Amino acid sequence: MNLFRLIITSLLRKAVDTESYISTLHELCLLCERDIHDSDTYSAYKVCPYCRFHYTLSARERIKLISDHNSFRESHKFLSSVAPLSFSNKKQYQELLSISQTKTGLTEAVVTGRSKIEGLESMLIVLDFGFMGGSMGSV
Structure with missing residues (x-):
């Protein structure tokens, strides 16, 4: 068995x-609230390019x-x-x-x-x- x-x-x-359970695309950074949806840094690394907040991978x-x-x-x-x-x-x-x-x-x-x-x-x-x-x- x-x-x-x-x-x-x-x-x-x-x-x-x-990846579906965790890969949520965000419009605004959860920490600094700046627009990140077009950011290459966020798309590639799940890191806010402004405040360097790291999202869960x-x-x-x-x-x-x-x-x-x-x-x-x-x-x-x-x-x-x-x-x-x-x-x-x-x-x-x-x-x-x-x-x-x-x-x-x-x-x-x-x-x-x-x-x-x-x-x-x-x-x-x-x-x-x-x-x-x-x-x-x-x-």
Whole structure:
């Protein structure tokens, strides 16, 4: 049953638009309230060009931003979070996991893999705040 769950969540991970839950285009900066919708800095980096306010990036957006083009190769994508502690309400925790998995397309809060950054082979471990606030469980 656990293997079946891992396969299904992996397929869902590929099918869900993982950037849709966090990539909101803003007309005005949330901090300084200046117009940013036409800004190249905001479009490329999710940073206000005036006050340097940094907007939240999904793990995939951050990986795309720092990695050389098409160099990221994900590892451990079949790992899935489970209830790490003996919570009094495990069912509620499982529901939160399920909601986060559906919302983000991830099976856990962290995305790992190999990538090149300016030609240098690197290992990336990126937390996604959209998955239960970046909370790490057990796998």
